[in-house]
Amino acid sequence: MTPHQTLAAARKxxxxxxxxxxxxxxxxxxxxxxxxxxxxLANKPTIIKLLAGPSLGSDGLPLEQCCACGSPSWWQLxxxxxxxxxxxxxxxxxxxxxSVVLPVAYGRSID
Numbered sequence: 001m002t003p004h005q006t007l008a009a010a011r012k013x014x015x016x017x018x019x020x021x022x023x024x025x026x027x028x029x030x031x032x033x034x035x036x037x038x039x040x041l042a043n044k045p046t047i048i049k050l051l052a053g054p055s056l057g058s059d060g061l062p063l064e065q066c067c068a069c070g071s072p073s074w075w076q077l078x079x080x081x082x083x084x085x086x087x088x089x090x091x092x093x094x095x096x097x098x099s100v101v102l103p104v105a106y107g108r109s110i111d
Contacts, residue, residue, distance in 0.1 A: 001042075001043070002043070003068075004068065004069075005039070006039040006040055006043050007068050007088070008069075010026065010032075010036060013032075013036070014028075014031060015027065015031050015036070016089060017047065017088075018051070018089070019051045019052065024040060047068075049067070050067045050068040051088070053082060053083050053084070054066070062074045065102060066085035066087065066088060068085065068088055069087045072102040072103070072104050073085070073087065074086060074100050074101075074102075075095070075099040075100075076097050076098050077092075077096065077097040078097050086099065
């Protein structure tokens with residue numbers, strides 16, 4: 001399984017994968033089957049990189065879509081300056097923070 005497939009499989013099972021202190025935290029841990037566990041371990045460095053968040057502009061706003069899922073939507077809590085992908089980790093409710101949706105360039109050629 002590729003890192004992207006691993007993240008998709010976790011989402012399909014309702015499992016949230018977060019990076020905390022350089023470690024991956026899967027919640028709920030009881031929902032992780034042996035195949036997913038093996039895939040997470042095999043792809044751990046890449047998954048951490050994918051979930052690290054976007055590059056930021058001089059204004060502190062994300063410059064790119066999510067590397068894990070391609071979503072252009074990000075949110076940030078007031079007390080936590082980290083930008084979080086709105087697709088990979090839905091916003092908590094009630095939400096006190098800010099969000100941004102980046103413009104998506106369609107029809108671009110990727111070489």
